[in-house]
Amino acid sequence: MCRLWMAQGVTGPMLIGNVSTNVIKMFVPKQSLLQAKSVVDFSSIVMSPKFNLLQWDCSAECEYKCMWKTVDIFVEHHQDIPQFYGKWPFIRLYGIQEPASAFFSVLNGAAHIYGIIQFRKLVIPLAPMYLVWHGYCFVALNTWCWSTLFHMRDFEFTEHMDYMGATALVTYQLFGLLARLLIHKPKVYLCTVSALVSLLCLYHIYSMVFIHFDYGYHIKVNVTIGVLNAIGWAGWCIYVRHKQTYSWKGSTAIILIGLCLSLELADFPPIAWVFDAHSLWHAGTAPLTLLWYSFIVDDCNYLLMSHKPELQEN
Ligand SMILES: [Zn+2]
Numbered sequence: 001m002c003r004l005w006m007a008q009g010v011t012g013p014m015l016i017g018n019v020s021t022n023v024i025k026m027f028v029p030k031q032s033l034l035q036a037k038s039v040v041d042f043s044s045i046v047m048s049p050k051f052n053l054l055q056w057d058c059s060a061e062c063e064y065k066c067m068w069k070t071v072d073i074f075v076e077h078h079q080d081i082p083q084f085y086g087k088w089p090f091i092r093l094y095g096i097q098e099p100a101s102a103f104f105s106v107l108n109g110a111a112h113i114y115g116i117i118q119f120r121k122l123v124i125p126l127a128p129m130y131l132v133w134h135g136y137c138f139v140a141l142n143t144w145c146w147s148t149l150f151h152m153r154d155f156e157f158t159e160h161m162d163y164m165g166a167t168a169l170v171t172y173q174l175f176g177l178l179a180r181l182l183i184h185k186p187k188v189y190l191c192t193v194s195a196l197v198s199l200l201c202l203y204h205i206y207s208m209v210f211i212h213f214d215y216g217y218h219i220k221v222n223v224t225i226g227v228l229n230a231i232g233w234a235g236w237c238i239y240v241r242h243k244q245t246y247s248w249k250g251s252t253a254i255i256l257i258g259l260c261l262s263l264e265l266a267d268f269p270p271i272a273w274v275f276d277a278h279s280l281w282h283a284g285t286a287p288l289t290l291l292w293y294s295f296i297v298d299d300c301n302y303l304l305m306s307h308k309p310e311l312q313e314n
Pocket residue numbers: 101147151278282
């Protein structure tokens with residue numbers, strides 16, 4: 001038998017267990033929902049293997065059940081739904097904490113796998129940027145794997161790996177941009193710039209993991225790198241649009257990804273307790289990944305054609 005007090009992270013202690021609706025109604029007008037408390041009886045809970053796999057122990061189960069009891073009361077009293085422990089309430093599916101975000105993370109990973117298969121079919125290994133885009137796919141798959149695990153089950157470790165994965169991906173995209181811009185310059189330029197970018201990325205990860213995990217600072221770093229990427233890629237695509245007519249694919253993908261990201265700003269309680277702004281952002285990036293791969297296929301083949309004499313000499 002497990003009897004736990006539910007300490008709620010919104011503003012204070014919060015119930016809810018075997019309290020009748022009438023009792024709750026008596027509480028609500030007087031002290032507001034945030035003052036109510038009760039004991040939760042979870043003696044009936046039997047953990048199934050799939051729940052154990054995702055480590056839903058008695059305490060976590062208590063938090064989940066209490067959250068929904070609390071949500072019911074907020075809904076009943078037409079109150080705005082708060083976040084619980086920094087998250088909106090989501091309906092769990094087979095023990096998966098945020099099923100929509102987890103599913104769309106898998107979809108993004110699948111889009112990269114499909115994209116790189118197409119890339120390898122349509123671009124020969126001799127093409128410039130061939131290895132750069134393979135590296136991009138590798139980094140992206142790592143990022144989406146951690147994103148899937150984090151949305152399946154939120155632990156400190158999966159959360160940190162998800163955040164660091166996002167940093168690695170935006171940093172690599174910046175490296176990709178620099179590699180493309182410096183394609184006609186001596187290799188030493190790219191080596192110097194990429195060493196600097198790598199050091200900055202590694203220092204950020206080190207300071208977050210080993211010094212202090214500052215979420216606000218992490219978001220600022222990611223957004224700054226992301227904005228540099230977006231301006232750089234979109235600006236370059238627009239600049240070369242007359243000569244390289246395929247570049248509309250790159251600028252469209254970048255602009256639409258930026259629009260999808262703006263969903264994050266409009267944070268709202270999940271639609272049907274499943275689809276929140278973050279999951280819709282992940283849903284939007286999956287098809288745009290395919291457009292991006294189509295762009296890099298065309299760009300590599302363009303580079304191959306324009307570099308043909310040099311490549312034949314080598
Ligand atoms: Zn996510």
